[in-house]
Amino acid sequence: MDNRIEKRIELKAPVSRVWRALTDHREFGEWFRVRLDGPFVPGQISRGQMTYPGYEHVKWEAVVQKMEPERLFSFTWPHPKSFEKGEALQDYSKEPTTLVEFRLEKTASGTLLVLTESGFDNIPSDRRLEAFRRNEGGWTEQMKNIEKHVSQKP
């Protein structure tokens, strides 16, 4: 089963510019619509408050994983059950998390940004699933349908 999201987008801006937009917490906050308390530091929790209209009550929390200058920025963040007023959690510590990775590559016209979000399920290995794909027609069919659906809406 496809348990990751991948996006590729060409940006007409130098890698250094994109890197700053991703990793400077104020710049990140502007396009992502969140007000962050402080800079991103690998291994540390990033906290803040969403600024997206109507969702200012939603807390932002992520754990910064990697910051490899102009190459890779990653963090894990929670997927809580609800963001609605009154249901939005104050404590995300027990919520399932996913890994978000931004990878940058220099291109002729600027920068290729590859975003992945993974870990939506806890199936340990894709290779294990390969075995089922080969063995079981019905399962293969089911998985194909799901994958097709997900990949048709990139």
Added chain:
Amino acid sequence: MSPRNRSQIAARRQPRSRIFAALGDETRLALVAKLCSGQPRSISQLTNSQLTNSRLTKGSRLTRQAITKHLRVLESAGIVHGVRSGRESRFQFDPQPMAGIKEYLDHVSAQWDQALSRLKSFVED
């Protein structure tokens, strides 16, 4: 990312982590594979059909009791449903929970599209 869609879909995905957890086991995946290919099957049928499926259970046959336990986990996640058939229970595959996962991924995906397009305007302006 727009929290709106995330929260709308959240209301319908209550058992999502349970679905993922239920699928995160080889034996249960094998059972789902067997059941999603068609008609409901009884515990005896599922126990006996392991012979053709030995690599999925690492060569060791599971007892009827173990199979039952796995079926209960799948049932609690809504992936299979027990149906009475005469004196025995048969188990039937329900595609809905897995369709729900797909729908959730679609929503998260759409939100990234929006966020990345805001990033694009931000760095290109």
